[in-house]
Amino acid sequence: MQLATWNINSLAVRLPQVLDWLAAHPVDVLALQELKLTDDKFPAQAFADAGYQAQWFGQKTYNGVALITKAPMTDVVKNIPGFEDEQSRVIAGTVDGIRVIGAYFPNGQAPGSDKFAYKMRWLDALREWVRAELAAHPQLVLMGDYNITFDDLDVWDPVGLRETIHCTTEERTHLQSLIGLGLSDAVRLFPQPEKNYSWWDYRDLAFRRNRGLRIDHILVSEALKARTSACAVDKVPRKNERPSDHAPVVLTLG
């Protein structure tokens, strides 16, 4: 069984690439972020034709998340229960006995900004909800665009980007508090290439120079960790003609 996450930066633009990628990598679950479309524009039929079911939570222009699955999903939840939010950032469902949470974490723009404060509030709410979800569902995966690096290994220029957005101590403390719930960073369970990133700026030939960040993560519960056999970034789609700025991350079980 395989699960993956991918920020596709507009599903309207990237749908052909997503379908191509699914054809080449028929994962059981694909979490998408940054759909950038309203619910009525979601291409459910295109996924159905490819043999996939979907649950989605869209929004005009910004954000928007979906879970694309081979098997049916139950107990679908959109956004963090009890956390008032205008933005569509979370979708969860149970599939093949696994509680899957797909999330598009807030960017935060800059430390000290209103958007950074929102990111911190959102992270607080997410942590408390995931704590409860873990208690109810031992087999759990939390995957998506976290917009946070774990440490300098996730940053192409750790000195130049010290304490900038995605790299601040405050954000990393929140990320570690998710780890503290009993989750593991699946990528780090296995040997990886040097400078292993999941996002590269569109500007300055950043991908060709491998000037990137690892901000897309798959966190697995203890029970799921025991079943995990591989986890890696797939950089190939970033080489497409009109790529997303993010690459997919793929988790393999069994």
Add this chain to the structure above:
DNA sequence: ATGCCTCAGCTCCTGAGA
């Protein structure tokens, strides 16, 4: 560099992303 790309939209510029 308040820059550089890319995307959406009350579209020929702006806001946002990261």
